[in-house]
Amino acid sequence: MENKQPLADFYNPNVLINLGPAHPAMHGTLRVMCRINGEVIEDASCEIGYLHRAIEKLGEEKTYHQWMVYTDRLNYCSALINNIAYAMTVENVMNIKITDRCLWVRMIMMELSRIIDHLVCLAANILDAGAMTCFWLLFRWREEAYTMIESACGMRLTTTYARIGGMSYDIPDDFIPRLFKFCEEFPKAIDEVDALLSGNRIWIDRTRGVGKLSREDALNYSVTGVVARASGVDIDLRRDRPYMAYDQVDFDVVVGSNGDTFDRYLCRMEEMRQSVRILKQCIDKIPGGPIWVDDRRVQIPEKIDVYTKMEVLIHHFKIFMEGIDVPAGETFTCVEGANGELGFYLVSRGGPKAWRMHVKSPSLMQFQAYEKMIKGDKIADAVATLGSVNIIAGELDR
Amino acid sequence: MYNAYTENAPFLARQNAFNSRLQEKYLQGALAEGRKLVFDSIKEPVLWVRDGKDLMIVVKMLRTDDFIKVDFLSSLTAYDNKDKVDGPKRFVMVYNFYSTTTNVRIRVKLAVDLDQAVPTLTNEWAAANWLEREVWDLFGIPFAGHPNLRRIMMDERFTGHPLRKEYPIKQREPFADNIPFHLGAQPLPKSEK
Amino acid sequence: MSKDGSAFAYPMVLAEAAKWARKNSLWPMPFGTSCCGIEMMAVLGSHYDLSRFGAEVVRFSPRQADLLLVAGTITTKMAPVLRTIYDQMLEPKWVIAMGACSSSGGIFDTYSVLQGIDEIMPVDVYVPGCPPIPEGVIHAVLHLQKIIDGSIDRNTAEKPTHEDAINAMNYRKALTHDISANWRVTQEGIVPGRRE
Numbered sequence: 001m002e003n004k005q006p007l008a009d010f011y012n013p014n015v016l017i018n019l020g021p022a023h024p025a026m027h028g029t030l031r032v033m034c035r036i037n038g039e040v041i042e043d044a045s046c047e048i049g050y051l052h053r054a055i056e057k058l059g060e061e062k063t064y065h066q067w068m069v070y071t072d073r074l075n076y077c078s079a080l081i082n083n084i085a086y087a088m089t090v091e092n093v094m095n096i097k098i099t100d101r102c103l104w105v106r107m108i109m110m111e112l113s114r115i116i117d118h119l120v121c122l123a124a125n126i127l128d129a130g131a132m133t134c135f136w137l138l139f140r141w142r143e144e145a146y147t148m149i150e151s152a153c154g155m156r157l158t159t160t161y162a163r164i165g166g167m168s169y170d171i172p173d174d175f176i177p178r179l180f181k182f183c184e185e186f187p188k189a190i191d192e193v194d195a196l197l198s199g200n201r202i203w204i205d206r207t208r209g210v211g212k213l214s215r216e217d218a219l220n221y222s223v224t225g226v227v228a229r230a231s232g233v234d235i236d237l238r239r240d241r242p243y244m245a246y247d248q249v250d251f252d253v254v255v256g257s258n259g260d261t262f263d264r265y266l267c268r269m270e271e272m273r274q275s276v277r278i279l280k281q282c283i284d285k286i287p288g289g290p291i292w293v294d295d296r297r298v299q300i301p302e303k304i305d306v307y308t309k310m311e312v313l314i315h316h317f318k319i320f321m322e323g324i325d326v327p328a329g330e331t332f333t334c335v336e337g338a339n340g341e342l343g344f345y346l347v348s349r350g351g352p353k354a355w356r357m358h359v360k361s362p363s364l365m366q367f368q369a370y371e372k373m374i375k376g377d378k379i380a381d382a383v384a385t386l387g388s389v390n391i392i393a394g395e396l397d398r
Numbered sequence: 399m400y401n402a403y404t405e406n407a408p409f410l411a412r413q414n415a416f417n418s419r420l421q422e423k424y425l426q427g428a429l430a431e432g433r434k435l436v437f438d439s440i441k442e443p444v445l446w447v448r449d450g451k452d453l454m455i456v457v458k459m460l461r462t463d464d465f466i467k468v469d470f471l472s473s474l475t476a477y478d479n480k481d482k483v484d485g486p487k488r489f490v491m492v493y494n495f496y497s498t499t500t501n502v503r504i505r506v507k508l509a510v511d512l513d514q515a516v517p518t519l520t521n522e523w524a525a526a527n528w529l530e531r532e533v534w535d536l537f538g539i540p541f542a543g544h545p546n547l548r549r550i551m552m553d554e555r556f557t558g559h560p561l562r563k564e565y566p567i568k569q570r571e572p573f574a575d576n577i578p579f580h581l582g583a584q585p586l587p588k589s590e591k
Numbered sequence: 592m593s594k595d596g597s598a599f600a601y602p603m604v605l606a607e608a609a610k611w612a613r614k615n616s617l618w619p620m621p622f623g624t625s626c627c628g629i630e631m632m633a634v635l636g637s638h639y640d641l642s643r644f645g646a647e648v649v650r651f652s653p654r655q656a657d658l659l660l661v662a663g664t665i666t667t668k669m670a671p672v673l674r675t676i677y678d679q680m681l682e683p684k685w686v687i688a689m690g691a692c693s694s695s696g697g698i699f700d701t702y703s704v705l706q707g708i709d710e711i712m713p714v715d716v717y718v719p720g721c722p723p724i725p726e727g728v729i730h731a732v733l734h735l736q737k738i739i740d741g742s743i744d745r746n747t748a749e750k751p752t753h754e755d756a757i758n759a760m761n762y763r764k765a766l767t768h769d770i771s772a773n774w775r776v777t778q779e780g781i782v783p784g785r786r787e
Contacts, residue, residue, distance in 0.1 A: 021672050022622060024651035029624050029669055048528075049551040050669045051624055054701035056536075057560060057567050069698060076626035093439045120629065139636040146633075157722050158626055219498070222471045222525040233498060240501045241409050329439035332494050332505060334472070345492065347477055356477035360494070368528050394625050397551060552703065553668050560702055569702050572667040576675075 014042070017379065021050045027124060027386055028393025030367065032374075039378045044371045048364075051397040059357025063323030064090055064164060067357065072158035074359060075395045077120045078113035078338045080149070083162040088243070089333040089344040090164045093326055098293050102166050103244050104286040108179065109152075109161065110335075111275045111282070115186070116145045117338030117390070118268045118275075125265065125387030126197070129206050134193050141189050148178050164324065165298035170291045180283055183276050190272055198266070207261035211373045211385030214259060221369035224362050225340025227389055230267045231259030237336035249281045261381075264388040298324050323352025332360075339363055339390050361395040409501040416466055416502050417443050424459065444505045450517040450542070453493075453508050457522060460495060460504065468504070470496040474519065474529040476537050480563040485509045489539055491516055515542040536561035613657075613683065614739040615645040617732070620656035622676065624663030627690035630722040631662045639725035644732055653679040658735070662722075664692035665705045677712045685739070687731050688714045691721045 019032040029050035035043040055070045062070075071086045072079040084106045091098065098106075123138040146156040152171045153161040161168055197203045213223070218231040228235060236253040238246040254270040256263035292299050300319060305312040328350045334343035340362030347356040366389050373389070374382040420435055420443055432448025447453050460468040472494040479490050487509040495504050510516055518541040519526035530541045531550040538559035541547060548554055553573050558565055619641075623631050634641050635649060650656040653676045665673055677686070688708050691697035694717040696706035708714060715738060718731045737743045 021669060022676055028628070047550075049549075049553075050666060050672075051664060052551040052666055052668065052703050053664055053699045054560065054567065054703055055699075057565075057701060058699070060563075061567055073626055073698075076629055095439070120632075124632075136637045139633065140638060142633070143636075143638045156724065157630055217524075219469050220524045222523055235498045240498075241503075242407050247407060327439075330444075331439045332442070332473070332503075333440075341472065343473060343494075345473065345475060345494070349481070349483060358473070358475045358477075358492075360473040360475075364528060365525050368525060372524075565702070567701050570667060571702070572670060572705070574671060576668075576671040 019379075019382065024128075027391050028396070030391060030393060030396065032370075032382065032386075034374070034379065034382065036379065039380075041374050041377055041379065041382060044374050044382070046367055046371055048367065048393075048396055051393045053394075053398065055398045056357055056359065059354050061353070063352045064326065064354065065320060065323065067354070068162070068164075069158075069160050072160055073394050074361070074398065075117070075337060075339060075342070075363075075392045076157060077392060078117035079157060079159045080109040080113040080161055081117075081335065081337045081342065083160060084110055085333065085335040085337070085342055086344055087162040087164050088335065089331060089346050090326060092331045092333055093329045093346060093348055094164070094297065094324075096165055096293055096295055096298065098166065099290055100287050101170075101289045102291045102293070104282055105167055105171055105291065106162065107244050107246070107249075108171075108279060108282045108286070109149075111278050112145055112149065112179075114338045115272050115275050116142050118272050119145075121338075121387070121390040122193070122265065122268055125261075125384070126193075128387045129203070129384050131197065131203065134196060137189060137193060141186055144182055144186075148175060148182065151175060151178075163298075163300060165295055166292035166300070168300075176283055176286070179279065183280050183283070187273060187276055190269055194269060198269075204262065206381075206384055207265060207388070209258075209260050209262075210377055210381040211261045211388065212259050213369055213373050217369065217372055218259070221365055221372070223340065223365045223369050225337070225366070225390075226264055226267045226271065227340065227366050227369065229254060230256035230263040232257055235341075237334055237341060241334075243335060245285075248285070249278050251275075251278050261385050261388040325352060326350070326354075334360070337362060339392065339395070340366065342395075359395070359398055361398060363391050363393075363396040367391050367396060412500055413442070413502050416504070417441075419465055420445065420504075423463075424456070438505070442503055442505065444507055446507045446509070450508070450515070453506065454517055456506060457493075457495075457519065460506075461522070465500070466497050466502050466504070467499050468495045468497045470498055471519070471523040471525050471529075472496045472503070474526055474533065476533050476539060478537065478561065478563045479509070487514075488512045489537060491533070491539065493519075510539060513538075513540065515540045517542050518544040520544060535559070538562065610740055614736040616648075617644075617646045617658040617685070617735070618648045618650050618656045619646050619658040619660045620650055620653055620676070620680070622659060622661045622663075622673065624665065624669065625692070627662035627692070627722040630725060631660060631689065631728065634725040634728045639729065641729065641732065644729070644736070646732060653677075654681065656680060657684050659684065659686045660689055660728075661686065661693045661708050662689040664697060664699060665708055666703045667705055668703070670705050670711055673708065674711050685715045685735055686712060687716045687718065687728075687735060689718045689728060689731070690723055691719060694719065697721060 014035050014037055017034045017036050021029045021031045031047040033045045034041045058070055059067050068083060068086060071082040074082045119138045119142050123135045127135040149159060150156050152175055153159045153169060213227065213231045215232040218228045218233045224235060232255060234255050239253055251274045254267045256267050301312045301316055306316045326348045328348055330347040332343055332345045334341050342362060343360035345358040345360065346354055349355045370389055373385055424445060425433055425435060432452065434446040436444050438444055445456065447456050460466060474493055476489050476491045479485065479488055484490050489510045491508040491510060493506040495506065508516065516539060518530055528550060530544055531547060533539050534541060534547055535549040535551050536559060549556060555573060556571055621631055633639060659677060659680060688694045692699065693708045696704050716731045716735050718727050720727050
């Protein structure tokens with residue numbers, strides 16, 4: 001790259017274009033500076049930090065329960081995955097084993113969140129390329145999922161559902177029948193969008209061969225998730241390092257070959273179908289029983305006991321006002337988020353607050369690779385590629 | 399002891415075998431000076447290395463080791479060791495490596511003093527570029543050999559390193575304009591500072 | 592204007608017509624930065640349709656928009672950009688601060704977050720919530736339409752008065768009558784101390 005910006009020179013064809021922090025692509029605040037020759041991008045440089053909210057510093061100021069709220073705001077399209085991954089991290093440091101029902105409820109919530117994250121990504125990507133109909137179609141199914149999530153935990157988007165040692169509420173009685181109906185009807189929506197786009201000449205021309213990321217580059221930039229799988233890197237933490245009960249459910253890992261935008265689109269569509277498959281198996285296998293672990297250190301007592309018994313009131317008060325006492329230790333717990341490998345690195349020196357809370361965000365790796373992906377493509381292709389590399393600014397900047 | 403993982407998963411055998419192999423191969427004789435192997439809360443290995451040169455040696459060994467075949471940089475971060483629980487130095491750099499072929503994880507830690515430089519990993523993984531910029535921005539740890547060491551999260555004119563323990567969380571430093579973005583590795587010219 | 596300089600008859604009707612046109616055809620510019628941006632997309636979606644109220648044409652260029660919907664956290668790095676966008680909009684323009692982060696910084700009281708966009712621009716309507724449910728955003732747009740109409744005064748709309756504060760304290764007192772024996776209600780507020 002040049003050290004100085006080129007002077008305005010009649011014979012120099014290069015122009016610097018700024019796809020600035022406020023842009024219509026609705027992917028959050030990021031900036032892409034491209035040096036273009038005609039319409040072909042010769043060089044790109046990305047700038048982030050426009051949504052840096054100091055969530056990691058807040059991890060050192062807030063207690064473990066208080067910080068749960070901030071985990072929603074990391075990958076806000078699939079907030080439940082972040083909640084559950086954080087709860088898993090603290091449970092690992094404290095050596096708590098959650099109950100079976102909690103485990104399966106968490107799996108259901110994670111797969112549902114994965115579906116809605118893919119829906120947002122696809123809808124934004126398709127809208128950027130101009131196919132507005134599919135945006136409305138996909139967002140309608142988001143509302144269905146939102147209604148279910150709202151019935152379980154009270155909030156549509158930023159849920160704060162998981163607690164350390166359990167979940168804040170058990171799922172209501174009509175959740176499983178509704179989920180079953182969702183699993184029956186949702187694949188028809190994927191089929192509808194598939195019929196509209198996958199064989200569509202315009203869509204294929206728009207996305208095939210665009211935003212290519214080769215396999216070596218995918219490993220070099222250490223991308224994970226759909227971006228890596230579409231480039232041919234066969235990693236999926238659910239299958240390779242199974243956590244919770246992912247080895248008891250059957251699912252396929254979708255791996256592409258070309259690494260372009262079309263492959264990422266197809267991977268996402270198929271992954272939603274696989275998530276529906278996992279959900280159906282979870283519905284069959286979910287056991288009854290308590291949702292809270294029987295551990296005095298973390299178990300949040302029932303409200304009826306809190307209001308009537310003195311010791312339980314004091315215990316409740318201590319858990320929330322002083323914080324739970326986490327022993328000294330550290331851990332790096334990764335889960336397969338909708339975007340890729342989402343990890344929480346927690347260093348604890350004992351006490352109610354963390355010493356260091358680091359979030360490994362998949363979007364950061366993918367946005368670095370984005371600079372490589374759009375070299376040689378046109379500006380309109382850069383926009384289409386940005387939609388397919390699911391960049392969530394909350395996670396990117398933390 | 400892996401609460402997060404299902405018992406008897408296939409990768410656990412590899413990970414446990416690797417934990418014992420670390421003891422034999424990486425802590426042998428002359429290599430063992432300054433290195434230490436500890437285990438974290440879920441029995442994953444953490445290898446402490448002596449200094450920056452040793453770090454590059456360990457990275458090369460991990461990449462070429464047929465048993466683990468590290469090819470993936472999961473995360474690169476640091477934490478402030480102000481209370482000196484983890485040794486006498488001020489910061490601890492933390493590298494998390496992963497292998498996509500053998501599914502084994504290892505963490506490597508390196509203790510650094512204030513303003514002591516750490517060799518960069520950008521030649522090994524291009525992913526380290528922005529991660530090291532972030533550590534420089536938030537902690538102030540410089541990286542020797544980095545092509546583009548500028549602030550990434552904060553504005554480039556920002557002073558102070560926020561994630562250090564003595565930085566108060568509410569100390570704001572707003573700027574009234576947006577500086578022009580410049581490509582490449584050049585720092586801001588003196589007149590614009 | 593007629594030949595002797597007197598103005599055209601019924602100027603009042605034109606003003607009313609202008610107000611009606613403006614309030615029913617607000618062209619929003621969505622400035623979505625974080626989580627509230629996703630809820631804003633849901634508002635603009637087909638389930639909670641914002642285009643029923645005229646705000647259908649979503650314009651991503653500030654030169655063509657008249658309503659700036661700031662949804663999401665604004666950091667100190669982003670603030671000059673937001674101010675530039677606001678300056679580029681043409682009069683008459685309105686601003687809705689959607690969500691807790693743009694109203695007051697939200698849950699992020701940190702070194703890099705602007706504590707409310709009213710530090711850098713005048714705001715017409717604040718929508719509380721994190722994120723606000725789409726009905727809240729629709730309520731805000733309807734409220735803004737009443738402001739444009741003139742039926743709600745822009746500056747003194749819905750500020751609580753002294754009587755409101757005293758009524759609220761009395762209501763709290765009535766609910767918790769067993770602790771009020773040890774607390775007194777004064778001009779400054781509720782202070783501890785037994786009532787004589």
